[in-house]
Amino acid sequence: MLQTTEFALLRRVAAEQAENRAPSLVTAVVRGGEVLWSGARGEVDGAAPTTDTQYRIGSITKSFIAVLVMRLRDEGRLDLNDSLDKHLAGTSFGHLTIAQLLSHTGGLTSESPGSWWERSEGGDWPALLDHLDENVVKHRAGERFHYSNVGYGVLGQLVAEVRGSSWLDALNTEILAPLEMNRTTPMPVAPHALGWAVHPYADVLLPEPTPDAGAMAPAGQLWSTVTDLCRWLRFIAGDSGTVLHPDTVEEMRAPATVEDGAAWTTGYGLGFQTWRDNGRRLAGHGGSMPGFLASVLVDTATTTGALAMTNATSGVGVSSLTMDMLKLVDDYEPALPAQWRPLPDASPELLALTGSWYWGPMTFVLRLMAGGWVDLRPVSGTGRGSRFRPTGDGTWLGLDGYYAGETLRRHHHADGTVSHLDLATFIFTRTPYDPKAPIPGGVDHRGWRPGD
Incomplete structure (x- = not known):
């Protein structure tokens, strides 16, 4: 020193x-x-x-x-x-x-x-x-x-x-x-x-x-x-x-x-x-x-x-x-940040999961981490966010925050693409309240509209 x-x-x-x-x-x-x-x-x-x-x-x-x-x-x-x-x-x-x-x-x-x-x-x-x-x-x-x-x-x-x-x-x-x-x-x-x-x-x-x-x-x-x-x-x-x-x-x-x-x-x-x-x-x-x-x-x-x-x-x-x-x-002598390095590997399937997801009208971002871990948290603010570790059966286990211990699952369309994520019964979709996803209570058939 x-x-x-x-x-x-x-x-x-x-x-x-x-x-x-x-x-x-x-x-x-x-x-x-x-x-x-x-x-x-x-x-x-x-x-x-x-x-x-x-x-x-x-x-x-x-x-x-x-x-x-x-x-x-x-x-x-x-x-x-x-x-x-x-x-x-x-x-x-x-x-x-x-x-x-x-x-x-x-x-x-x-x-x-x-x-x-x-x-x-x-x-x-x-x-x-x-x-x-x-x-x-x-x-x-x-x-x-x-x-x-x-x-x-x-x-x-x-x-x-x-x-x-x-x-x-x-x-x-x-x-x-x-x-x-x-x-x-x-x-x-x-x-x-x-x-x-x-x-x-x-x-x-x-x-x-x-x-x-x-x-x-x-x-x-x-x-x-x-x-x-x-x-x-x-x-x-x-x-x-x-x-x-x-x-x-x-x-x-x-x-x-x-x-x-x-x-x-x-x-x-x-x-x-x-x-x-x-x-x-x-x-x-x-x-x-x-x-x-x-x-x-x-x-x-x-x-x-x-x-x-x-x-x-x-x-x-x-x-x-x-x-x-x-x-x-x-x-x-403050600790230096760890050097950034690219991931050694990343499957196209996992890369396709990254980006914006919506819990109702709220925007979340899913990021891919080393070892197939993922991070899901609000794009802004201090809402509920967690890291998730793959379990080996196609799901992820929450490690911290509100979702610690909870399971993150992905569901697929008939063509094999991911339709939505299910996290402790909360449904995350690629667009806000996607009517094609199983949103509890359903989505109003009239869709988004100006206020009355």
Whole structure:
């Protein structure tokens, strides 16, 4: 990167470490699959931490659990609308759906009953289950966003039940190995940072415990490095390799609930936190465990992402730091638009579909995209528009906007030419209200005419 950009990033990181007294702080910036910059301040074992130094990432663990659940969904092993009881029996809240657990909208308590789980040696699943009585439900399902570590402990057990193996085995086999995240582990492996509490009124430190959380581990157990989390940022941005289809990752990033009501600056999808900031749409996750704070954040439109990890219990603004780093990079060195290139191939049949279509009197334009995808949206204004992916049977599936999940079909005249499009019962024709098309209610036989 430009020296001015690198210095601005280093200055911001150095100020965060010094002013908020972080024992150590590691950071990085990525874009388009490349690590643009990494920086560190402070010391671990008497030396500057590196991109291979492990830190505990806390609740970023939840996004890995969510990916394991979404893989099961994509394989047809479960549906997000399934009740928990269908796959994991014995809880007092089996009526909750898997989607509600993923998005923290099930109304479950935030912390597991008993001792402070983040600082306690955790028990196994039966021990946790014994504490999950009817009192763990704090809100009506779907009523509001209520962050629940318990919910993700349960989802980890759900993965284990459906897979027939531990969630850690599934994680290693299905995510970490394919993405070559070799330094992401459930317990620390040297070189790693020690977790510290910094005294509020003196520059002295107190060691923090890092126990195995047991059945609550899916809520915040993992340790990772700058190198591995840079790969995870690329995953969140859509470079998901063989682990998940990019459309599924996009589905996970979409806000399922909003945390701050009408302000809508923060929300939560299916395992990822979401933010709106001056027109940007950001996704990622934060993490907090005694002795550690972490944050990963990416602008999916530009694929610019930032991460930060520190070995302090509190006081270091890793979330605001990653946000500022992302803004610095985009301000100093904005991402260039992708080069335009012609499509490698386009069938005459699909080309014949492009151009103007009419929903009643309203003009839409259908455009052909790579891979046989099509884009259908109003020629002007902010009406209903969506992208559609071919399904292989001559239809297209809506991916976003109003028609997400809906099917677009084409119908033909006797001579084989396309007569009209049918989208969730809405009829699109080449001319406004074409009388030859099956318009519900019919078209007045007198046709278009001046007003009376």
